[in-house]
Amino acid sequence: MPDSTRFWINGQLRPEREAVIPVTDHGLLYGDGVFEGIRFYHRHPFRLAAHLQRLANSCQAIRLGLPYTQAQLTEAVNEIIAAFPEENGYLRLMVTRGPGPMGLNPAGCTQPNVILIATRLEMVHPELRNEGIRVIVASTRRLPADGLDPRIKSLNYLNHILARMEATQAGVEEAILLNSQGRVAEGSAENIYIVQDGHLATPRLADGALAGITRGVILELAGELGIHTREVPLTPYDLYTADECFLSGTGAELIPVREVDGRALRNRPGPVFSALADAFQEQVEKECKPKESVS
Numbered sequence: 373m374p375d376s377t378r379f380w381i382n383g384q385l386r387p388e389r390e391a392v393i394p395v396t397d398h399g400l401l402y403g404d405g406v407f408e409g410i411r412f413y414h415r416h417p418f419r420l421a422a423h424l425q426r427l428a429n430s431c432q433a434i435r436l437g438l439p440y441t442q443a444q445l446t447e448a449v450n451e452i453i454a455a456f457p458e459e460n461g462y463l464r465l466m467v468t469r470g471p472g473p474m475g476l477n478p479a480g481c482t483q484p485n486v487i488l489i490a491t492r493l494e495m496v497h498p499e500l501r502n503e504g505i506r507v508i509v510a511s512t513r514r515l516p517a518d519g520l521d522p523r524i525k526s527l528n529y530l531n532h533i534l535a536r537m538e539a540t541q542a543g544v545e546e547a548i549l550l551n552s553q554g555r556v557a558e559g560s561a562e563n564i565y566i567v568q569d570g571h572l573a574t575p576r577l578a579d580g581a582l583a584g585i586t587r588g589v590i591l592e593l594a595g596e597l598g599i600h601t602r603e604v605p606l607t608p609y610d611l612y613t614a615d616e617c618f619l620s621g622t623g624a625e626l627i628p629v630r631e632v633d634g635r636a637l638r639n640r641p642g643p644v645f646s647a648l649a650d651a652f653q654e655q656v657e658k659e660c661k662p663k664e665s666v667s
């Protein structure tokens with residue numbers, strides 16, 4: 373972690389060596405817990421209310437009692453941002469099931485751990501933001517919703533990690549996961565979009581896409597820009613033959629894709645991507661940049 377990284381655990385800012393939790397935490401033993409990734413710009417968290425709502429929903433879905441109110445979490449987020457030496461950064465907010473006896477039953481875990489990490493995060497080299505990245509369709513599939521609902525942002529990312537390792541093995545930057553029916557779900561930590569004849573399309577949540585906060589912003593902005601948008605099932609063929617393809621996520625922000633499974637796309641990046649990326653940047657500034665004080 374860079375020196376600038378800051379840690380907050382269960383109510384207090386801590387130096388890294390004291391930012392520790394017991395090895396008996398079920399978050400470690402079983403991946404039993406949930407998390408959010410949040411960006412801040414100009415020291416202001418982007419879409420914090422939406423992230424906290426999704427966290428609360430993830431907790432509710434796995435019957436994990438969140439020991440802080442949304443107001444207290446907001447205060448904690450602001451505290452760690454104030455302690456971070458830079459204006460812009462990335463926050464990881466985690467809630468673990470807490471320490472407990474060995475065995476899957478979480479009934480003995482009575483003290484969830486709430487952890488915040490503020491750090492710098494650059495998902496891709498800045499040059500690739502202009503040129504676009506190469507992706508593969510991974511053989512590792514997204515877990516089906518009847519196994520684990522994709523709306524739960526759980527601490528267990530093992531199949532996404534395996535997909536990502538396939539990408540590295542193939543010498544490309546990112547992996548796209550299909551669902552068990554062979555429909556496109558999402559990237560290892562990003563939602564995916566294609567553009568065909570000027571129309572924007574993205575997988576339905578029912579096909580295994582996380583309800584990304586950035587995805588929500590992109591759909592709002594596409595509406596404002598008059599870009600026709602559909603949430604539809606997509607196959608690898610749709611990616612191969614798209615005019616444009618791009619990814620979105622809190623960590624990733626917007627990243628254009630220039631190649632899918634060795635097929636170079638027509639536009640890399642394309643006009644719809646560029647319009648949305650500019651609009652996204654403006655939206656971030658509008659929501660996060662401090663207002664000029666009027667004298």
Ligand SMILES: Cc1ncc(COP(=O)(O)O)c(C=O)c1O
Pocket residue numbers: 409532558559560561562563581582583584585586587620621622623
């Ligand atoms: C699996 C997965 N899909 C999509 C996303 C993008 O979601 P968001 O825009 O809320 O960051 C993430 C982000 O963490 C993710 O982990």
